[in-house]
Amino acid sequence: MxxxxxxxxxxxxxxxxxxxxxxxxxxxxxxxxxxxxxxxxxxRKIILGYSAIIDWTKVNVSEAVTAMIDVKVTPKRGVGFDEVAERIYRFKEVKALYLMSGTYDLSVVIEGRSMSEIANFVSEKLSTLDSVISTTSHFQLKKYKHDGVVFGEDDEGDHRMVVSP
Structure with a gap:
């Protein structure tokens, strides 16, 4: 390159x-x-796609529910985490999947129409995989910044920090 x-x-x-x-x-x-x-x-698959960042709170449609699921798995000999990661990222609900350091092995970002839809995904699809030991779910409540873009910030007005003695 x-x-x-x-x-x-x-x-x-x-x-x-x-x-x-x-x-x-x-x-x-x-x-x-x-x-x-x-x-x-x-x-060469270096550019994988082009996307827009949309503030869905400003559109009159029902917002999707986003959850981050921490997953503890048992890696398999010879393939490590790759095999279970591939099984997980093939689910249509999965928007992102990362191998992590720390207490949990994988971080899965899920989108659904409701909290119960995400709960069903975790209980019926994700936690039933042989290698999955445990999961912890975190629901996104509000988006402040994504991919370097700040949400809800007006272009107008004074954005200087207030400094007081």
Whole structure:
């Protein structure tokens, strides 16, 4: 991977909606070069997708319920945590899955329409897997910041810290 590709990745990670023309200007390269780099990075599965961050509290639809599930598992000889992780991430409810250090082995992010839907997922699908020893569920109550974006903050107004003697 060359320096221009790394610079391109940093730019689109921060703002994925930039036009290829704007990216070319920022990278001081041609539009064709940017197009080719993007296609190459996508083909090599370095760029896996493009997504928008949406504040669903401002949309008149029912919000999804998000839970973080800490999972303690027994790793299998020869494959470690990979086999059970693959079984877990294949469930449609799973939005993210991480191998963690500490008390629990895996952190699973689940989305559902209700708390009971998530409870059913944990009791009927997740905890029934052979390698799963225990789970602890945490429900997301409010989102303040996600992927570097602050939620609920107005663009107007004075955001300076108040300093008093």
């Amino acid at each position: 060359n320096d221009k590709e790394q610079e391109l990745l940093l730019l689109i990670e921060k703002e994925g909606r930039m036009s290829e023309d704007k990216l070319a200007k920022m990278l001081d390269t041609s539009l064709d070069d940017v197009s080719e780099m993007l296609r190459s990075l996508e083909k």
